[in-house]
Amino acid sequence: MGVSRRVFLGTAAAALAAPMVVRAQNRPRVVVVGGGAGGATAARYIANDSQGGIDVTLVEPSRAYYTCFFSNLYLGGFREFDSLGHGYGGLATGGINVVHDWATGIDRDAKTVALAGGGSLPYDRLVLSPGIDFVEDSVPGWSLASQNAMPHAYKAGSQTELLRAQIEAMPEGGVFAMVAPPNPYRCPPGPYERVSMVAHYLREHNPSATILIADPKESYSKQGLFEDGWQTHYAGMIQRIGPDFGGGNVEVDPAAMTLTIDGQVENVDVCNVIPAQRAGGIVHAAALNDGDWAPVSAYDLSSREDPEIHILGDSAAQGAMPKSGFAANSQAKVAANAIVAALADGRAFPPRFSNTCWSLIDTDDGVKVGATYEASDEGIVSVDSFVSQIGESAEVRAETYRESLGWYDAITADMFG
Amino acid sequence: MGRPALFAAALAGSGLAAPGPAAGEGDPARGETLFRPCAACHMIGPGAVNRIGPHLNGILDRPIASVEGFAYSDAMSEAGAGGRAWDDTALDNFLAAPRNYVPGTAMVFRGVHDAGDRADLVAYMDAAGTPDAAPAADAAPSPEVAAILALDGDAAYGAYLSSECTACHAAGGSDIPAIDGLPPELFAAALVAYRDRSRDHQVMNTVTARLGDEEIAALTAHFASAD
Ligand SMILES: Cc1cc2nc3c(=O)[nH]c(=O)nc-3n(C[C@H](O)[C@H](O)[C@H](O)COP(=O)(O)OP(=O)(O)OC[C@H]3O[C@@H](n4cnc5c(N)ncnc54)[C@H](O)[C@@H]3O)c2cc1C
Numbered sequence: 001m002g003v004s005r006r007v008f009l010g011t012a013a014a015a016l017a018a019p020m021v022v023r024a025q026n027r028p029r030v031v032v033v034g035g036g037a038g039g040a041t042a043a044r045y046i047a048n049d050s051q052g053g054i055d056v057t058l059v060e061p062s063r064a065y066y067t068c069f070f071s072n073l074y075l076g077g078f079r080e081f082d083s084l085g086h087g088y089g090g091l092a093t094g095g096i097n098v099v100h101d102w103a104t105g106i107d108r109d110a111k112t113v114a115l116a117g118g119g120s121l122p123y124d125r126l127v128l129s130p131g132i133d134f135v136e137d138s139v140p141g142w143s144l145a146s147q148n149a150m151p152h153a154y155k156a157g158s159q160t161e162l163l164r165a166q167i168e169a170m171p172e173g174g175v176f177a178m179v180a181p182p183n184p185y186r187c188p189p190g191p192y193e194r195v196s197m198v199a200h201y202l203r204e205h206n207p208s209a210t211i212l213i214a215d216p217k218e219s220y221s222k223q224g225l226f227e228d229g230w231q232t233h234y235a236g237m238i239q240r241i242g243p244d245f246g247g248g249n250v251e252v253d254p255a256a257m258t259l260t261i262d263g264q265v266e267n268v269d270v271c272n273v274i275p276a277q278r279a280g281g282i283v284h285a286a287a288l289n290d291g292d293w294a295p296v297s298a299y300d301l302s303s304r305e306d307p308e309i310h311i312l313g314d315s316a317a318q319g320a321m322p323k324s325g326f327a328a329n330s331q332a333k334v335a336a337n338a339i340v341a342a343l344a345d346g347r348a349f350p351p352r353f354s355n356t357c358w359s360l361i362d363t364d365d366g367v368k369v370g371a372t373y374e375a376s377d378e379g380i381v382s383v384d385s386f387v388s389q390i391g392e393s394a395e396v397r398a399e400t401y402r403e404s405l406g407w408y409d410a411i412t413a414d415m416f417g
Numbered sequence: 418m419g420r421p422a423l424f425a426a427a428l429a430g431s432g433l434a435a436p437g438p439a440a441g442e443g444d445p446a447r448g449e450t451l452f453r454p455c456a457a458c459h460m461i462g463p464g465a466v467n468r469i470g471p472h473l474n475g476i477l478d479r480p481i482a483s484v485e486g487f488a489y490s491d492a493m494s495e496a497g498a499g500g501r502a503w504d505d506t507a508l509d510n511f512l513a514a515p516r517n518y519v520p521g522t523a524m525v526f527r528g529v530h531d532a533g534d535r536a537d538l539v540a541y542m543d544a545a546g547t548p549d550a551a552p553a554a555d556a557a558p559s560p561e562v563a564a565i566l567a568l569d570g571d572a573a574y575g576a577y578l579s580s581e582c583t584a585c586h587a588a589g590g591s592d593i594p595a596i597d598g599l600p601p602e603l604f605a606a607a608l609v610a611y612r613d614r615s616r617d618h619q620v621m622n623t624v625t626a627r628l629g630d631e632e633i634a635a636l637t638a639h640f641a642s643a644d
Contacts, residue, residue, distance in 0.1 A: 406593030
């Protein structure tokens with residue numbers, strides 16, 4: 001099936017996004033930190049729904065956003081790398097000030113955001129969607145300094161390309177190892193979709209190679225579907241060591257390229273370490289966290305610490321939704337509605353959320369899991385849900401994969417214009 | 418994009434590939450049961466009119482993309498260029514994999530895997546949809562859909578609700594159908610069919626399960642005013 005038919009003008013469009021911090025004095029100001037799944041959606045919806053009545057500034061260091069979603073399909077050879085990149089030209093054209101910089105701190109009393117490049121941005125409401133950072137020392141022996149030897153590829157871009165290059169360079173019959181993360185982490189089926197895509201690649205190019213997963217979790221998302229698929233497509237290739245057999249007791253040595261599971265040393269050729277995760281650093285810098293994540297109200301995603309700051313996507317502790325791009329996009333729309341209602345007299349509608357996560361197991365073998373959600377005082381709660389079934393026909397699975405292609409095009413247009 | 422050429426190649430090749438059994442060999446009674454998923458979009462028999470898909474009366478030997486008043490996709494119209502008609506083999510190949518046979522078709526349907534099922538379907542359509550079962554002039558929506566269409570839909574609420582839909586439905590989408598161009602009757606009828614599960618789809622059944630009549634009316638009003 002054509003992989004190259006969806007090509008995005010990621011970097012070219014970003015060049016249009018010359019930051020211009022021009023401000024009309026009288027318009028209410030919203031600053032959005034993080035131009036990923038949640039932040040880009042929030043910026044677009046606030047600017048559109050207020051019809052220019054709100055001055056929106058987006059702070060994002062990268063010129064092009066590479067999606068984590070579908071990055072596993074690139075590893076498997078189903079997507080071109082460039083098709084994952086999206087520039088900020090569409091947001092700039094939509095009237096949003098795009099500032100390519102890092103937010104380094106938040107003064108919650110003065111209501112300003114400090115930028116790494118100097119200066120600060122005042123806000124009436126602040127939206128934070130900074131994604132994840134890794135918990136230091138969660139995998140003994142691994143640190144960010146070793147991410148070249150043992151990539152995480154859990155923030156997309158050069159890490160994804162590096163992991164793909166390492167898989168290509170594996171010796172015949174080599175070992176691909178993954179250290180899977182503990183809950184909660186972004187994209188619950190992500191590590192297992194990745195294993196499927198690596199297995200697909202290896203079956204085509206290096207069929208005697210094997211895959212070893214060390215996993216601290218008892219069970220994981222769509223487990224039955226993945227294990228059934230691995231049995232069907234990649235029999236004998238994949239071994240997962242769960243917590244009962246020491247999968248949670250690991251140590252790595254990036255210099256020696258070894259992975260030690262419960263005291264047993266394995267020599268590996270590629271080691272994909274996906275560490276434990278926590279809210280993006282800016283959330284912690286502003287003391288909006290409780291432990292690793294940022295508690296929020298389910299009604300408008302406002303921080304439990306500061307009602308004028310809304311925290312979306314992976315960083316938020318919101319209740320029942322998984323940490324996914326779909327969920328971040330869904331939450332952004334609820335927050336945008338509340339912000340436009342508060343600052344520009346927009347109509348406020350009841351919060352409602354939804355999510356679907358597709359995963360590809362092998363060519364034309366797609367599966368999905370999804371749910372609808374609503375707000376409660378305790379957090380976001382699930383209303384209704386569905387999941388693909390074991391034993392579905394090949395046609396249903398191929399249709400599910402095609403749906404995911406339609407979803408990727410639609411949701412990236414919804415985020416980036 | 419070479420679509421007509423692809424289609425021509427598929428037609429030419431179909432004579433060589435093992436063709437499905439002719440309609441004469443199919444079982445129309447089994448075909449009637451198998452037609453149920455098609456009925457979500459197509460009517461056939463006396464009084465049949467265009468719904469989401471064209472009516473299928475007289476489909477065997479009917480020229481491709483020829484029903485008046487139905488807005489076919491460019492792909493289907495091109496496939497029908499020169500008056501080419503649906504014969505047993507073309508129907509068999511189309512139903513096996515609609516989007517492989519007519520790339521770019523607006524028919525959102527995964528296809529019928531089993532050749533025997535396809536023969537039964539063709540036999541049923543041939544028997545049920547005789548050409549003299551002439552289409553009625555106008556389609557009356559079901560009472561449930563008519564009641565929704567009679568509501569004064571709140572387009573602003575519909576715009577807010579539509580933000581759930583745009584995560585999957587884009588203008589010009591084909592892997593997931595575009596919904597912004599649908600006539601209000603068909604749009605509301607499709608949502609009602611997913612809600613009462615006469616049309617099966619895991620995602621759309623879940624999405625519509627929490628849409629009341631007021632929400633469907635609001636969405637219909639929004640999508641009607643959007644174009
Ligand atoms: C391998 C993999 C597969 C996945 N597959 C899917 C999938 O199929 N479907 C799905 O829905 N989700 C999927 N996800 C999950 C999805 O990528 C995330 O849940 C989603 O991106 C979260 O959105 P976010 O806005 O919270 O963070 P992000 O999208 O990560 O965006 C955060 C942005 O904030 C910026 N930022 C961070 N700190 C600062 C700062 N201090 N100042 C300025 N900018 C800052 C970053 O540069 C980044 O651009 C997958 C994830 C992975 C890793």
